[in-house]
Each structure stands twice: as C-alpha cells, then as structure tokens.
Amino acid sequence: MGRILIVGEDAIRAGQCTDVYFQRVVEVMEKDGVNPEVTMEVTAAVLPDPWGVFCGLADVVELLEGVPVNVEAMPEGSIIHQNEPVLRISGRYRDFAVYETAILGFLCHASGVASAAAHIRLAAQDRPVYSFGSRRQHPAIAAMVERAAWIGGVDGVSNTCAPEGIPLAGTMPHAFVMCYPGTEETWSAFARGAGPEVPRIMLADTFADEKMEAVRAAACGAKAVRLDTPRSRRGNMRAIIEEVRWELDIHGYPDVKIFLSGGLTRADVAAYRDIVDAFGVGGAIANAPVIDFAMDIVEVEGKPIAKRGKRSGVKQVYEMPDGRRVTLPLAAPAPEDTVPLLVPFIRNGTVVARPEMDDARERVLSRLSGLADA
Known part of the structure; x- marks a missing residue:
C-alpha cells in the first residue's frame, strides 16, 4: 500500500521541511565556525487589503519551544498593517536558520485565511458566516484552516477535524x-x-x-x-x-x-x-491570498544592519489610545500613553506565554467595528 504524501510533524520539528539553501549555508557556517547572534523580524511590505489579521503564532511557538532563542510577537488576532514587525526572533543564527521556511509558512497561510474571514465577517454585519472551504485545501491542513477562520470571526466551520471548541456546521x-x-x-x-x-x-x-x-x-x-x-x-x-x-x-x-x-x-x-x-x-x-511575510535580519552582534529595502535595527510597534500606531527603534523611549504590541512568548527556549485560540478570536471581533471604513 502506498502512503498519502504529507510532511509529518516530526520532520517539521527537526527542521527537515525547509528550503535547501538553509541546510547548505548552515553546513558552510559550521565548517567556518560562524554563528553570530542575530535578531530577525517578520514583516509584510504589502497586504491584500489595508489591514489583516495576525495568525499562526501558536504553531511558531510550538516549533521553537526548546530552541535557544527569544521570541517576541504581536498576540494572535492582532490587526496588522504593512511594514510593521509582527514577530522577532533573537538567537544564534545557526540554531534556528532551518526553521525560517516553516515559520513563514505557518504565519503567511494562517494569517491569509484569518484576514479573509475577518473581512467577510465585517461585510456580513449581523448575518452568520460559516467556513465551508476546507475541501479546497489539502486535508492535512484542515485543522489550521478552520482554526484561522474561527479566529477571523466565522460563526462555525464544516470540517470535523477542527480544533475542539469550534462549532461544527x-x-x-x-x-x-x-x-x-x-x-x-x-x-x-x-x-x-x-x-x-x-x-x-x-x-x-x-x-x-x-x-x-x-x-x-x-x-x-x-x-x-x-x-x-x-x-x-x-x-x-x-x-x-x-x-x-x-x-x-x-x-x-x-x-x-x-x-x-x-x-x-x-x-x-x-x-x-x-x-x-x-x-x-x-x-x-x-483559498485566500497569503499574507506575504518576509523574515529578515535587522541586527547582528548588537549592531543594526539590514539588506536593501529593509530598515535596520530592532523595533517596537506602539499603539496610541486613539488606535494609531508608531514603529520606533526598540531602544527609543516609548511614547506616552502607548501600549507596546510585541510581547514575549519564548525566553531562552522556554515558553512564557502560549497563544489561545478564543482569546485571538475575541481580539479580532473587538476591533472589527472600528475597521468598517478602513
């Protein structure tokens, strides 16, 4: 008997589901003894709409638990805008380089589904909306699709493999x-x-x-x-x-x-x-368009550095009482009466906070009415 062609969880956790150039450069760096302390940030230069929904962080936290890195991120369900860092990872580059493919895959796909669901939830106003689209995706990711749709605001989902707590319809x-x-x-x-x-x-x-x-x-x-x-x-x-x-x-x-x-x-x-x-x-x-996140180095050995088209230095996003945001260098003083949006999830490989699905959903729903004219 043959087998269904899917990548197992063990292979993803082992960093074996990655773009081959990450494996190759890690081998070269190992031979040369190069392994700098870096900070990488995840941002989207362009969004399909003026705003989106950040989703997929729970899988990133699961993946990086036990890896000697620090992770700060916006909580799942946060409303996101282009060019804002939504997640940053600090650690020795070789320790997490091979995970970049999976990290971006988790975030890009889930955020795309959650964003589409939120925009449709907003368009429906008080009418219930149900996610009937898992048959349009590979069954191996049905749970992710339905979870992201639920976080985005749908009232129920059709797939029986949806995470516990989501109403089936x-x-x-x-x-x-x-x-x-x-x-x-x-x-x-x-x-x-x-x-x-x-x-x-x-x-x-x-x-x-x-x-x-x-x-x-x-x-x-x-x-x-x-x-x-x-x-x-x-x-x-x-x-x-x-x-x-x-x-x-x-x-x-x-x-x-x-x-x-x-x-x-x-x-x-x-x-x-x-x-x-x-x-x-x-x-x-x-089948929503993915959020096209990129993951880029912004600091090496404590010094700001970035490739062309990116802003160097570690950053924080602050939200003002009226909902406006400003992105500043992390070392800059926080503006008065603002809330920093990137918060710790992993410290030296130890998980200090885990994203909760229903908290993320409530975060989305609590913000939708203010986004009606966006």
Missing part, C-alpha cells in the same frame, strides 16, 4: 438528495433522521426551480433552505433570492430562513446580506 450535499427516489423523500428522511441538535436546513436547488423546491422543502419541515445554485444557472442571483423569499412568505413560511452558499465572494456577502439570513463561504476564505 453543515447542511446536506446534493449527492444525499440524489440518493433518494425524490426530493421530498430526502427532506423528510433528513427531518426524521438527523439528530435533534442538527438544524433542519434543506438544499433547495438540486433539480427544479429554487423557489418551488424551497416551498416544498418548507412543507417537509425545513427551518431554512440552502441555495447553492451553480454559476452556470444563476442569472440574476438577487432576483432568485427575492423570489424564494416571496414564495416562502406567501405560502405561509415567513419563518423559514435562506442560507446562501456556492462560490461566494466578499462582494457577494455584502450585496446579499439584506435578504439572506446566513452564508456558507468556501474558497474566499480557505
């Missing part, structure tokens, strides 16, 4: 509908057989017009109907949704809600939030 696949002799038989079976904790949300677009299937599903006990109409059949999607709402109301089902899914974008969520009760969002969250 899902309706039914079209394949289920097609396994019964007719749609009424499917809906009735679901109403009878699903556990009492499962919402009676019925697909209403498998074979017939959405508004007619919606009314028939409501008659079979649906508390909500899901429209997952393929783009090739959509036409004017708003008109379809309005027709479904009209027919449900006029046939005596005003309390039956409308759940929309199927290739939704942030713009779709904003456009339909006034007539849709909840959204299932897939690729727009799971």
